[in-house]
Amino acid sequence: xxxxxxxxxxxxxxxxxxxxxxxxxxxxxxxxxxxxxxxxxxxxxxxxxxxxxxxxxxxxxxxxxxxxxxxxxxxxxxxxxxx
Numbered sequence: 001x002x003x004x005x006x007x008x009x010x011x012x013x014x015x016x017x018x019x020x021x022x023x024x025x026x027x028x029x030x031x032x033x034x035x036x037x038x039x040x041x042x043x044x045x046x047x048x049x050x051x052x053x054x055x056x057x058x059x060x061x062x063x064x065x066x067x068x069x070x071x072x073x074x075x076x077x078x079x080x081x082x083x
Contacts, residue, residue, distance in 0.1 A: 002040065002041055002042055002045055005035065005040065005041055005045075006041070006045055006049070008034075009031070009034050009035070009041075009049060010049075012034055013034075013052070013057050013061075014057065014060055014061050014064060015061065015064065015068055015069055015070055016069075016070045017061070017069070017070065017071050018070070019033075019034065020054065020057055020058060020061060023052075023054060023057070024054040027049070027050040027052070027054075028046075028050055031046060031049055031050060
């Protein structure tokens with residue numbers, strides 16, 4: 001069942017800008033958020049995911065069709081600001 005968890009986490013990292021930002025700042029904490037609930041990872045899977053290059057995740061996400069992206073909308077009047 002952990003392969004399914006890895007795939008779900010990779011999908012979330014690829015399609016959710018806010019999660020990618022959290023992952024860039026603190027990979028271990030972001031994975032804790034992503035695995036809360038029933039998902040579990042082995043130590044090897046956790047280490048491999050924490051070692052992902054955040055820049056490559058961003059580039060992959062940028063290559064995806066925007067219709068499958070979850071974009072973080074900043075609050076506080078920063079409309080039009082790009083990430």
